[in-house]
Amino acid sequence: MLRALGEGEWGPGAMIPSEADLAARFGVSQGTVRKAIDEMAAENLLVRRQGKGTFVATHNDPRAFYRFLRLASNDGSVRPTRSVPLSCRHVAATEAVAQALRLQAGDAVVTLERTLNFAGENGEHVVLDEIFLPGDIFGSLTLERLQQEERSLYSVFESWFGVRMIRAEERLRAIPANAHAAALLVVPEGAPLLLVERITYTYGDRPVEWRRGFYNTEHYHYFNELS
Amino acid sequence: MLRALGEGEWGPGAMIPSEADLAARFGVSQGTVRKAIDEMAAENLLVRRQGKGTFVATHNDPRAFYRFLRLASNDGSVRPTRSVPLSCRHVAATEAVAQALRLQAGDAVVTLERTLNFAGENGEHVVLDEIFLPGDIFGSLTLERLQQEERSLYSVFESWFGVRMIRAEERLRAIPANAHAAALLVVPEGAPLLLVERITYTYGDRPVEWRRGFYNTEHYHYFNELS
DNA sequence: AAGTGGTCTAGACCACTCG
DNA sequence: GAGTGGTCTAGACCACTTA
Numbered sequence: 001m002l003r004a005l006g007e008g009e010w011g012p013g014a015m016i017p018s019e020a021d022l023a024a025r026f027g028v029s030q031g032t033v034r035k036a037i038d039e040m041a042a043e044n045l046l047v048r049r050q051g052k053g054t055f056v057a058t059h060n061d062p063r064a065f066y067r068f069l070r071l072a073s074n075d076g077s078v079r080p081t082r083s084v085p086l087s088c089r090h091v092a093a094t095e096a097v098a099q100a101l102r103l104q105a106g107d108a109v110v111t112l113e114r115t116l117n118f119a120g121e122n123g124e125h126v127v128l129d130e131i132f133l134p135g136d137i138f139g140s141l142t143l144e145r146l147q148q149e150e151r152s153l154y155s156v157f158e159s160w161f162g163v164r165m166i167r168a169e170e171r172l173r174a175i176p177a178n179a180h181a182a183a184l185l186v187v188p189e190g191a192p193l194l195l196v197e198r199i200t201y202t203y204g205d206r207p208v209e210w211r212r213g214f215y216n217t218e219h220y221h222y223f224n225e226l227s
Numbered sequence: 228m229l230r231a232l233g234e235g236e237w238g239p240g241a242m243i244p245s246e247a248d249l250a251a252r253f254g255v256s257q258g259t260v261r262k263a264i265d266e267m268a269a270e271n272l273l274v275r276r277q278g279k280g281t282f283v284a285t286h287n288d289p290r291a292f293y294r295f296l297r298l299a300s301n302d303g304s305v306r307p308t309r310s311v312p313l314s315c316r317h318v319a320a321t322e323a324v325a326q327a328l329r330l331q332a333g334d335a336v337v338t339l340e341r342t343l344n345f346a347g348e349n350g351e352h353v354v355l356d357e358i359f360l361p362g363d364i365f366g367s368l369t370l371e372r373l374q375q376e377e378r379s380l381y382s383v384f385e386s387w388f389g390v391r392m393i394r395a396e397e398r399l400r401a402i403p404a405n406a407h408a409a410a411l412l413v414v415p416e417g418a419p420l421l422l423v424e425r426i427t428y429t430y431g432d433r434p435v436e437w438r439r440g441f442y443n444t445e446h447y448h449y450f451n452e453l454s
Numbered sequence: 455a456a457g458t459g460g461t462c463t464a465g466a467c468c469a470c471t472c473g
Numbered sequence: 474g475a476g477t478g479g480t481c482t483a484g485a486c487c488a489c490t491t492a
Contacts, residue, residue, distance in 0.1 A: 042269075043454060044454050068453045072398075166454070167452065167453060167454040168452075168453040169450065169452055169453075170451040170452075171448040171449070171451075172399060172444070172448060172450070172451065173421065173448050173449075174401035174419035174420050174421040174442070174444050175401070175444075176418075176419050191403075192401035192402055192403050192419035193401050194399060194401040194421070195401075198453075215401070217399070217400035217401050217402075221398040221399060221400050222398070222399040222400075223396065223397065223398050223399075224297075224396070224397045224398075224451055225394065225395075225396055225397075226294075226295045226297070226394060226395040226396075226425075227270060227271050227393070227394040227395075
């Protein structure tokens with residue numbers, strides 16, 4: 001019911017009409033609108049704020065900056081992260097990339113490399129990300145533009161390309177570090193790394209990002225809640 | 228409101244009173260009861276079944292047998308698992324165990340080792356679990372009794388000790404296989420393994436299990452949904 | 455004070471299950 | 474057909490935010 005509207009009518013961060021207005025517009029009662037909004041809020045599509053209104057979820061909100069980052073320090077300390085872009089190239093999709101992004105092999109793809117840094121005594125690089133994005137949307141991405149950004153990648157993607165990341169699926173494995181990752185993460189070649197493969201979806205379950213993250217889990221870990 | 232009741236009044240798998248009965252009992256309307264039940268169902272404490280009733284969640288239900296197991300085959304195939312108990316010893320809690328289970332170092336603890344097997348061509352052992360349980364609850368656990376069981380561990384714990392696992396926190400790291408794990412999982416010593424540390428909680432956020440799972444992620448992976 | 459979401463009510467009707 | 478959860482209504486009142 002409201003899903004179709006959520007896809008275009010109100011931009012990220014915008015306030016949607018009040019429950020009473022929506023009820024009148026759709027010819028249902030306020031309680032019904034309320035329930036629909038509740039469901040979308042449970043899916044992190046909307047954010048309610050009492051006394052203010054209901055807003056379209058956005059990665060530009062500091063509260064949601066690291067919504068998809070499940071990394072925490074082993075000793076419980078919380079440090080700010082910094083993303084360091086390394087490369088940004090325009091290539092043709094390999095079979096694997098095409099399958100993940102539901103493209104044809106050979107289609108235009110933007111591939112991006114970056115490390116995640118945690119501030120602190122040693123300031124080590126903890127994550128190396130290889131990111132693949134469909135070229136038809138992200139074709140104008142360049143390393144220079146990224147290097148001038150302080151915000152999170154998803155925040156940038158949202159501002160520049162209007163792509164809101166809604167949900168993601170991750171697959172985790174333990175693998176030996178290859179030479180490239182070992183050099184960037186400053187670990188011996190062959191050292192165990194946590195490989196986090198992520199496919200990120202936007203509205204309509206369209207995959208818009210494939211990401212392979214190499215995590216050095218010596219001082220950090222991936223956390224998860226099960227219920 | 229209903230939480231206090233959920234802790235003892237109705238057993239696992241039992242049907243709770245109808246929404247109308249509960250409304251009368253607490254002097255609120257059916258809609259309010261409904262909302263409370265909705266919230267508990269969202270936390271997997273209750274299970275609703277239209278036309279039948281609302282039931283207390285249980286690990287004995289086939290639908291929930293592997294609620295906490297986030298392991299899937301890389302090729303998408305689904306195979307039944309088999310748990311092979313290896314040892315069951317009564318020991319004194321080390322510092323690490325005591326902290327995880329909120330006990331004092333030296334308190335009685337039951338430690339259990341088992342592998343998880345996936346049926347199939349090769350029938351390999353994919354997971355080695357080291358499980359630590361508070362001795363005051365699980366003191367009567369023995370290897371012999373476990374070996375005669377076909378059900379999941381949590382299902383057994385629920386039947387034998389009345390302990391329902393409600394939620395869990397997991398921390399994941401990549402580590403090199405030690406000699407013990409390498410032998411049981413049939414991988415070279417030092418091969419990368421996924422270490423999944425889990426603390427499992429029962430009602431009242433009481434930790435009742437600490438588990439260290441060593442996952443061989445060559446043909447399987449840990450999956451997760453982010454939203 | 456006006457507008458927002460948050461909670462609750464009392465009742466209606468529907469969809470599903472089972473004897 | 475009786476009993477269950479599933480959905481919806483129209484309205485009341487409360488808590489929070491902002492001007």
